[in-house]
Structure formats: structure tokens, C-alpha cells
Amino acid sequence: MEATIEVTGLRKRFGGTTALDGMTFTVAAGQVTGFVGPNGAGKSTTMRVVLGLDAADAGHALVGGRPYRELRRPLHHVGSLLDAGALQPSRSARNHLLWLAHSQGLPAKRVDEVIAVTGLGPAAKRKAGGYSLGMRQRLGIAAALLGDPPVLMLDEPFNGMDPEGIVWMRTFLRDKAREGRAVLVSSHLMSELQDTADHLVVVGRGKVIADTSVAELIAAASGDRVTLRTPDRTQAMTVLGRAGGTVAATGADTVTVGGLTSGAVVALLTDNAVPFTEIAAHRASLEEAYMELTRDAVEFQAGQS
Numbered sequence: 001m002e003a004t005i006e007v008t009g010l011r012k013r014f015g016g017t018t019a020l021d022g023m024t025f026t027v028a029a030g031q032v033t034g035f036v037g038p039n040g041a042g043k044s045t046t047m048r049v050v051l052g053l054d055a056a057d058a059g060h061a062l063v064g065g066r067p068y069r070e071l072r073r074p075l076h077h078v079g080s081l082l083d084a085g086a087l088q089p090s091r092s093a094r095n096h097l098l099w100l101a102h103s104q105g106l107p108a109k110r111v112d113e114v115i116a117v118t119g120l121g122p123a124a125k126r127k128a129g130g131y132s133l134g135m136r137q138r139l140g141i142a143a144a145l146l147g148d149p150p151v152l153m154l155d156e157p158f159n160g161m162d163p164e165g166i167v168w169m170r171t172f173l174r175d176k177a178r179e180g181r182a183v184l185v186s187s188h189l190m191s192e193l194q195d196t197a198d199h200l201v202v203v204g205r206g207k208v209i210a211d212t213s214v215a216e217l218i219a220a221a222s223g224d225r226v227t228l229r230t231p232d233r234t235q236a237m238t239v240l241g242r243a244g245g246t247v248a249a250t251g252a253d254t255v256t257v258g259g260l261t262s263g264a265v266v267a268l269l270t271d272n273a274v275p276f277t278e279i280a281a282h283r284a285s286l287e288e289a290y291m292e293l294t295r296d297a298v299e300f301q302a303g304q305s
């Protein structure tokens with residue numbers, strides 16, 4: 001089966017609220033795709049429609065080229081984590097997983113494998129009702145992995161995770177993508193996806209604002225700004241300004257240069273015998289890139305109206 005999720009023109013209203021307003025995107029194999037946007041943007045509703053838990057008013061969603069309801073053994077096609085709180089509290093993690101595995105014709109051995117992968121081992125026989133949210137997330141992920149599916153779809157999996165859990169989750173997501181799976185992960189915090197997502201689908205008010213690779217997004221937001229440390233700030237600013245750079249002093253011995261590459265800055269300073277001790281091309285954080293992107297989206301909309 002293809003490892004893809006395709007969402008095309010989804011529309012969904014709940015009474016007077018428009019949850020989805022033409023949501024369209026594709027999740028490719030071999031990548032972690034971050035699904036980001038503010039609260040209420042329509043991320044959970046999209047995932048619920050993909051899993052056939054909510055019916056769309058219009059549009060369609062496909063997993064590996066087929067609607068979810070046509071998948072005969074769904075756990076073998078898509079693993080999902082939607083609501084980590086939804087557990088039978090009196091059941092242990094192992095029993096919960098055994099019950100799920102049994103319903104899909106999977107052996108108990110597979111349960112032990114997913115318990116090991118998600119680090120649930122020591123707690124697997126305790127009642128799930130006493131689990132922290134982070135442990136529940138791991139249990140939800142263990143369940144999602146049972147059928148070894150080529151597609152994973154996780155709603156806010158970082159919620160409630162401690163720093164160690166966040167590091168574990170990032171590595172886990174990257175590993176699953178490296179294995180060739182399509183991985184869709186929602187979050188309303190961009191910082192959670194730093195060093196994790198390859199691709200981003202940014203949504204707002206039920207539709208896609210941007211669909212871009214993380215590398216492109218960061219490159220666009222980083223611009224060609226270079227920061228420089230020099231004991232001769234005045235001379236550096238004169239030389240770089242004369243060469244067409246937009247130069248600003250940012251400290252007693254630091255300067256920011258726009259409009260020149262770091263290579264050009266080094267060449268100009270060297271040719272003019274201006275001493276410098278540090279030089280760095282600015283790289284925007286994912287958070288900064290996101291702010292820049294959403295600011296542009298707002299301006300674009302304002303410009304259109």
C-alpha cells in the first residue's frame with residue numbers, strides 16, 4: 001500500500017462554526033509532516049475525517065489511495081493517536097493492547113514488541129487510569145504501531161511529555177519517517193517540531209495557509225543576514241556599506257549585514273584588512289520562520305481585500 005494521506009477540498013460545519021473550509025494537502029512517504037496552526041484551526045477535525053470518525057460535508061480524504069472505511073484491516077494501513085485520554089482506566093496497558101491486537105488478528109508477541117519500542121515496559125502491567133499524560137501518549141503510540149502501518153497520524157503527541165519524552169518522541173518520529181512511512185503530526189507549538197518535521201502544512205480557519213518544506217521556509221525567513229564581531233566596527237561598517245550591504249551596529253563590537261552573503265563579507269573585510277573574530281550567517285528558528293510566514297499571510301489577505 002502507498003504510504004500517503006490525501007485530503008482534498010474538505011468542508012465541515014458544526015452548527016454555525018466552519019471547522020473545515022476547503023482543506024487540501026498531501027502527506028508524502030518518508031517524511032515527518034508537521035500539521036500546525038492555532039487552536040481551532042481544524043487540525044483534529046481533519047484527522048477525524050481521515051479516520052472516518054466525522055463525515056465531511058464536501059471533499060474527500062484517502063489513506064494509501066483509499067477511503068478509510070474501505071480498509072479491511074485498518075490498523076495495518078494507518079496508526080493514529082487522537083485522544084490519549086480515551087482509555088479504559090481499570091485496564092493495564094498490556095491488556096488494552098492485547099484486546100486491540102486480538103480484534104485485528106494480531107499475535108500477543110506484537111504487543112510485547114510495541115511495549116518495548118515505546119518504553120512502556122516497566123508500567124505495562126499497571127492500570128492505565130494511574131498513568132501520566134506522557135505515559136498515555138506512549139500507550140496511544142504503542143496502539144498505533146500494532147499493525148506496523150505505513151501511515152502514522154498523531155494529534156498533539158508532544159502534549160504532556162516531559163523533556164526526556166519530547167526527545168524520545170522526536171527520535172521516534174524521525175525513525176518512522178526514515179523507514180519510509182508517511183508521518184503526520186499536529187501541534188500548535190512550532191518549537192515542538194524543530195529538528196523533527198521535514199515538511200509543514202500550516203493551517204488557519206479550516207484551510208491551508210502554507211504547504212512547504214521546512215528547509216525552504218527557514219531559508220526564506222533567514223534572508224541573507226550575516227552577523228559579525230569585529231574590533232574595528234566603524235571601518236567594517238564603512239567597507240560593507242560601500243559594497244551595498246545594509247549595515248547596522250548591534251553592539252559595541254557586533255554588526256549585522258543584510259544584502260551580502262557571508263562569503264562576500266569575508267572577502268570584503270579581508271581585502272580591506274579589517275580584522276574580525278566571528279562571522280555567522282543568520283539561520284531563523286522554526287518559530288521565527290512561522291511568525292514571518294503567518295505575518296505575510298495576514299498582509300497578503302489584507303492586500304487582496
Ligand SMILES: Nc1ncnc2c1ncn2[C@@H]1O[C@H](COP(=O)(O)OP(=O)(O)OP(=O)(O)O)[C@@H](O)[C@H]1O
Nearest residue numbers: 014017018019038039040041042043044045046188
Ligand atoms: N464536535 C464538535 N462540535 C462543535 N464544534 C466543533 C466540534 N469539533 C470541532 N468543532 C469546532 O471546529 C473548529 C475546529 O476545531 P478543531 O478541534 O478541528 O481544531 P484544532 O486545530 O484541532 O484545534 P486544537 O489545536 O485546539 O486541537 C473549532 O472552532 C471547534 O470549536
